[in-house]
Amino acid sequence: MDHTRSSKLTWLLIAIVGALTVCPVLMLVLGSFSEGLTAFGDFTTDKYVEVYTDPAFFEVMLNTTIFVLGSSTLSTVLAVFLAYLNTRTDIPFKFLFKIISIIPMMIPHLLFSVSWALLLNPSNGLINLGLMEAFSLDNAPFNIYSMWGMILIEGLLDLPIAYLIIAPAMASFDVALEESSRVSGASSWRTLFRITLPVLRPAILAAFILGVVRSLASFAVPSVIGMPGRVQVLATHLYEMIATGFATDYGKAAALGMSVLVASVTLIVVYRALTAESEKYVTIAGRGFRPTVIELGKARMPLFFVVGVLSFVLIVLPVAVLLYTSFVPYSMVPSARAFSMMSLKHWHDVLSDPISLLSLKNSLFLAVVGATLGVILSIFVAYVIVKVKTRASGVLDSLSYLSFSFPGIVIGVGFMWFFVQTPLYATIWALLLGYIATYLPYGIRPMSSAFIQIHSHLEESSLVCGASPLTTMRRIIVPLLVPGIVSGWILMASMFVRELTLSVVLSRPGTEVLAVQILRFSEDGLWGRLSALGIVMIGISTALVVTATLIGNRFRTV
Amino acid sequence: MDIRIRGVSKYYYSEGKTIKALDDVNLTIPANQIFTLLGPSGCGKTTLLRCIVGLEMPDTGEISIGDDVVWSKDKNISVPPEKRGLGMVFQTYAIWPHMTVFDNVAYPLQVRGAAKDRIRESVAKTLRFVQLEGFEGRPATKLSGGQQQRVALARALVAEPRVILFDEPLSNLDAKLREETRKELRAFLGKLQITAVYVTHDRVEALALSDSIAVMRSGKIIEIGTPKKIYFDADHRFVADFIGRANLVKARVRGVEGGYTMVDCGLGVIACQQRDVAVGSEATLCIRPEFIRIVGGEAPAAKNLVNGRIESLVFVGEAYEAEIRVGEEQLLAKIDPDAKLDEGDAVSFTLDPAHCLLVAV
Numbered sequence: 001m002d003h004t005r006s007s008k009l010t011w012l013l014i015a016i017v018g019a020l021t022v023c024p025v026l027m028l029v030l031g032s033f034s035e036g037l038t039a040f041g042d043f044t045t046d047k048y049v050e051v052y053t054d055p056a057f058f059e060v061m062l063n064t065t066i067f068v069l070g071s072s073t074l075s076t077v078l079a080v081f082l083a084y085l086n087t088r089t090d091i092p093f094k095f096l097f098k099i100i101s102i103i104p105m106m107i108p109h110l111l112f113s114v115s116w117a118l119l120l121n122p123s124n125g126l127i128n129l130g131l132m133e134a135f136s137l138d139n140a141p142f143n144i145y146s147m148w149g150m151i152l153i154e155g156l157l158d159l160p161i162a163y164l165i166i167a168p169a170m171a172s173f174d175v176a177l178e179e180s181s182r183v184s185g186a187s188s189w190r191t192l193f194r195i196t197l198p199v200l201r202p203a204i205l206a207a208f209i210l211g212v213v214r215s216l217a218s219f220a221v222p223s224v225i226g227m228p229g230r231v232q233v234l235a236t237h238l239y240e241m242i243a244t245g246f247a248t249d250y251g252k253a254a255a256l257g258m259s260v261l262v263a264s265v266t267l268i269v270v271y272r273a274l275t276a277e278s279e280k281y282v283t284i285a286g287r288g289f290r291p292t293v294i295e296l297g298k299a300r301m302p303l304f305f306v307v308g309v310l311s312f313v314l315i316v317l318p319v320a321v322l323l324y325t326s327f328v329p330y331s332m333v334p335s336a337r338a339f340s341m342m343s344l345k346h347w348h349d350v351l352s353d354p355i356s357l358l359s360l361k362n363s364l365f366l367a368v369v370g371a372t373l374g375v376i377l378s379i380f381v382a383y384v385i386v387k388v389k390t391r392a393s394g395v396l397d398s399l400s401y402l403s404f405s406f407p408g409i410v411i412g413v414g415f416m417w418f419f420v421q422t423p424l425y426a427t428i429w430a431l432l433l434g435y436i437a438t439y440l441p442y443g444i445r446p447m448s449s450a451f452i453q454i455h456s457h458l459e460e461s462s463l464v465c466g467a468s469p470l471t472t473m474r475r476i477i478v479p480l481l482v483p484g485i486v487s488g489w490i491l492m493a494s495m496f497v498r499e500l501t502l503s504v505v506l507s508r509p510g511t512e513v514l515a516v517q518i519l520r521f522s523e524d525g526l527w528g529r530l531s532a533l534g535i536v537m538i539g540i541s542t543a544l545v546v547t548a549t550l551i552g553n554r555f556r557t558v
Numbered sequence: 559m560d561i562r563i564r565g566v567s568k569y570y571y572s573e574g575k576t577i578k579a580l581d582d583v584n585l586t587i588p589a590n591q592i593f594t595l596l597g598p599s600g601c602g603k604t605t606l607l608r609c610i611v612g613l614e615m616p617d618t619g620e621i622s623i624g625d626d627v628v629w630s631k632d633k634n635i636s637v638p639p640e641k642r643g644l645g646m647v648f649q650t651y652a653i654w655p656h657m658t659v660f661d662n663v664a665y666p667l668q669v670r671g672a673a674k675d676r677i678r679e680s681v682a683k684t685l686r687f688v689q690l691e692g693f694e695g696r697p698a699t700k701l702s703g704g705q706q707q708r709v710a711l712a713r714a715l716v717a718e719p720r721v722i723l724f725d726e727p728l729s730n731l732d733a734k735l736r737e738e739t740r741k742e743l744r745a746f747l748g749k750l751q752i753t754a755v756y757v758t759h760d761r762v763e764a765l766a767l768s769d770s771i772a773v774m775r776s777g778k779i780i781e782i783g784t785p786k787k788i789y790f791d792a793d794h795r796f797v798a799d800f801i802g803r804a805n806l807v808k809a810r811v812r813g814v815e816g817g818y819t820m821v822d823c824g825l826g827v828i829a830c831q832q833r834d835v836a837v838g839s840e841a842t843l844c845i846r847p848e849f850i851r852i853v854g855g856e857a858p859a860a861k862n863l864v865n866g867r868i869e870s871l872v873f874v875g876e877a878y879e880a881e882i883r884v885g886e887e888q889l890l891a892k893i894d895p896d897a898k899l900d901e902g903d904a905v906s907f908t909l910d911p912a913h914c915l916l917v918a919v
Contacts, residue, residue, distance in 0.1 A: 457652035465666035
């Protein structure tokens, strides 16, 4: 592609991505200084004063800090543990680790939280009921509606992403570093703590920080677990300003959101610096060796048991609980009686509920159309970032990374300020734009790594063979990109099917989506219907992954 | 089809500095020859090739292929690579991994919109030519390095291009395969009667393959000539040194005697191939190790007879590599492997004046 054409493309993309990412931030800033949605442009600092002098604010901040640090610590520690077991020991059934790192993508956070509420809520949680029956207790032994409950669930939810960061770093670790420590006289434990973990520090810290960013932006856990227990964090505090009561105040929400946004963006900058650092730490020299495997000996089965329990808790239990709840009339411990009372009533209710059906239709539309548009945009953006290395493409890279740090609910408020000024307000297109803007990095990343793998000679030789740039794109670049396109599409579509945080702000009557409808059921305690709709949602996610994989395979064997 | 390059320069900017990748290159590549651009890495040879093929734009000058100007700064002409009708073999071969051998080779014809029958015929013919008959249906990734290289060659040839360009096509092969492939390539190109431009940093490859060699350094063409001319009769010290192993000895010109240019140097008075150099001026005497002839027994009185002492002797298989000390000078010599010599022995050797080359300092 010649220079003027590619620089035109770069600037066009900067304009599009810039509009998608900078616009909501700008509107958030302006909104936080405005009187209200209908009085945009009447500037005031009242909203900041109100938000940050509210006596409840201190408690919210404290809760948020404990929640965020606690859950990130939990997910990081678990991830290090699992990654070490998988990459460095002879633990059996290693395929389980791959499942642990991929399957949770198909189980939405909202449903995961709900399933734990169904198990451990103090009034009729299944485990609580079971224990009360078994030991004739008067009170429920566990209460998930608490800070520890939030930390536990969020920690488990962020585990896969932490694992995906730490495991590759561990796999590419040069064992000679450890071996020389052993030769120098250190025990394996000492080597682990003095050599292995310090060398992996950038990766571990990066996983921790990503955990912080994600739990800060998390809305599913705070709303399903935290709100019933009155444990308020920033996300739910902000949600209450715009969704409950009679006086919704988007100005206050914007003012509060600013601090979350600033924190997130700062952390993501640190995260990027750390991942760059950890790439420097990659010690493997491409000599094609396998790290020596540590024999676990007697600890092998107990450790495997722990992994087995984790996979059960992460994957089987949530789906099983939801499936079970969707068939029984009310919460009851599984028993002969419970099974005899099973019916399709909740399924029937949901499938004849016009709002549930509408939300299903909307979510499907958003997933298919949104992911397709998102991937098309990602192809061009990734192309410019990877193949056209100019200063302008660097700007594009940073811009596209920016939305990675956006907490959905906060950026939703920013979009709200924007869409209210346009005819897009309360239409499905508002959600579509918001989704693409917020989740663009998830499309760009698989595309970039696909582009990196395509040597420029493959493209150039097509040009020399007489093919035009467009033909080259169609016959050479796109087919080679198919695996990247497929995985980008799956990632985006499955995220759009379950999208909650942006949707709770932007969704209006008529534009309900699945996650929002499930949240409504949860607020109303309609667990049976919720479970039925939740199973539908998981089914769609799974179907998307399966079809996309099949299509991808067919393309690859051409 | 000949290629004419006039005043072509190409600059890169990095960290505030301007790097001249090509510095006012003027070159005519004659038609139907194998023409090699040879030089150390970073000398601009690949940049020049990529400018010819159109993958890079020079900053100044004009390039024409046959009668067509394909690039001209002044006339504002820039023909994109796909319109230049050339063939190219890349260093990485650039075999498209998602296509079969047939599709890879057929691609240039397909994008030109050729008829299906003609494509099948031409592909079959070209694959037969590169001895890959019957490989049509193979996935391109399931081939060995040498086979991939031949697929790349077939793809470059199939559309019968005006010129074929090679960018270090053998550098990814192991040593043995490289030698075989080099011979094959020579045979293929010999049959074709096509203009071929070949880029390499390997001097043996350049000598073995080329009709003409252009030696480059720092974006400039230093010298052009046939392999023999470049090897035996280079004008520049850099070229003489780069094209093969050479002993370089400082010398001062005495004058011309009996068709030889006589010089004073650390080896004594040496008769050299005649050169137009001013008497009294400094020059460099270049002697290749294989032209140092050890004289056994009583040394006869001969031209360019030099006495020295063997400092070290290393057996490398087909020969001994000896370091011979002559006064202040140390010379590398290639000696017959069955010579009865030891380290420390005094030796006499002769230098054939035809292989005593005087080059600029």
